[in-house]
Amino acid sequence: MVNKFTAVDIFSGAGGMSIGAVMAGITPVLAVEFDEHAAATYKANHPHTNVLAKDIKGVEPLKHVEKHPFLLFGGPPCQGFSVANTKTRNLDNPNNWMFREYCRFVEDLKPDWFVFENVVGFKSFDKGRFAVEVEKELKSLGYKTNSSVLNAADFGVPQYRNRFFIIGHRKEKGGIKFDFDSLEKKPKVTVGEALKDLPSLKNGDKIKEAAYKRVKQVHPYVKLIRRTSKKALQNHVTHSRPHIVERYEAIKQGENWEAAKKRGLLETYSSTKHTHSGIYKRLKEDEPAVTIANYRKSMLIHPHEHRGLSLREAARLQSFPDDFIFKGPLSFQQQQVGNAVPPLLSKVIFEKIIQLSSANVG
Known part of the structure; x- marks a missing residue:
């Protein structure tokens, strides 16, 4: 029909x-x-x-x-x-x-x-x-x-x-x-709930596919997004230089670039007068994420790990199914995620x- x-x-x-x-x-x-x-x-x-x-x-x-x-x-x-x-x-x-x-x-x-x-x-x-x-x-x-x-x-x-x-x-x-x-309207889903089963990664990792973490209870949102997927795909993290990783380490959940500035880690910035509050933002695990826009340039930080978000994590936070595959160079893939309507x-x-x-x- x-x-x-x-x-x-x-x-x-x-x-x-x-x-x-x-x-x-x-x-x-x-x-x-x-x-x-x-x-x-x-x-x-x-x-x-x-x-x-x-x-x-x-x-x-x-x-x-x-x-x-x-x-x-x-x-x-x-x-x-x-x-x-x-x-x-x-x-x-x-x-x-x-x-x-x-x-x-x-x-x-x-x-x-x-x-x-x-x-x-x-x-x-x-x-x-x-x-x-x-x-x-x-x-x-x-x-x-x-x-x-x-x-x-x-x-x-x-x-x-x-x-x-x-x-x-x-x-x-x-x-x-x-x-x-x-x-x-539906109950809020937090960053922690959405990302709990995705693999641990390091700065600069480019892992095509990886096993999901074993978790005691899979959240309904995760079940919905995983569908029939057996592995997490496109676990790609932008490689950040050492001084940027050092900034990540200084920022706690919910904090942003200001925390790094207080520790004297933003000397390369000529001015922070117009720096957006979303720059160097470490996501809070117990809340929904801030807006996933150009998350590579804004340096959104993983809740626990000292690195930027992976492509799959950002896609998860946008509600793309785990079997959805992005094409093109990584920076273009990241922009595709950020531009999308969830x-x-x-x-x-x-x-x-x-x-x-x-x-x-x-």
């Missing part, structure tokens, strides 16, 4: 949202991603999806997929939404053509639903006026819309991560207003969309 819940994933990255879609029972039939490494990752994990590794400006969607898919989702990159770019921060700014491409896909394909996602800062640009303008434009394409900020930690992801969403349902299909408050967060949204659609038909 053909799955009636088909989806198109644009600006797909490695495919975090698509993993959530598949978990919810939705089949991605087309993905568009400009970065060749992220597109290769997507294809490796979604072998039956048509993946276009090209500039979206040159893609005519109706040449690749039938009109009226169930769902279109994605998050346009936001170079033109820069906070510093106060005078040109509007929909006519040429830098914002990515958003225009999203609208073009909605207009051409006329999906039953669309999910637009972006960084949480998107909502606050220009005192919120910009997000309102974006939603108004999407609404004008024939959709009933609603928007909100969701924190992944509220939905079973072991990470505090806010994302901004606009969700629309086609008025011709009934124009359902997505109720964000109806999403069922699959479990998107799963919750997509399950609610299916529920609303089924009730609407009934």
Whole structure:
């Protein structure tokens, strides 16, 4: 039987949202991603999806997929939404053509639903006026819309991560207003619970596969993420120089670069005036992680070991299944993890969309 819940994933990255879609029972039939490494990752994990590794400006969607898919989702990159770019921060700014491409896909394909996602800062640009303008434009394409900020930690992801969403349902299909408050929240999952069974590693380790640690009780989150995996894959840790490892050793759980500075270990920094609080942050084992963004550059530190996070650990904290394989050079793989929407967060949204659609038909 053909799955009636088909989806198109644009600006797909490695495919975090698509993993959530598949978990919810939705089949991605087309993905568009400009970065060749992220597109290769997507294809490796979604072998039956048509993946276009090209500039979206040159893609005519109706040449690749039938009109009226169930769902279109994605998050346009936001170079033109820069906070510093106060005078040109509007929909006519040429830098914002990515958003225009999203609208073009909605207009051409006329999906039953669309999910637009972006960084949480998107909502606050220009005192919120910009997000309102974006939603108004999407609404004008024939959709009933609603928007909100969701924190992944509220939905079973072991990470505090806010994302901004606009969700629309086609008025011709009934124009359902997505109720964000109806999403069922789940108990918090901590870093310690999420990583407990992953192998101990050293600074600079590049271990393709390793046995899981034996633990007395496997946490439900770990069971969900491990699926049928027998070993932990891609246990790759960036090699940090000795003076950086020395900084790691000075920082306790929950502390950041300031702890290293107090011990005189940041002499190479000309100034720490604008240093972000997430730099050299050692994760606390009894809480969800801080946001996993560019975790290599921000030097996020393992709760117990004096090293950065491994690729698999970061993927775990983003709720990627353990059998998900990343492609490309390590730095690109790390960025793919950091850029992704957590699959479990998107799963919750997509399950609610299916529920609303089924009730609407009934």
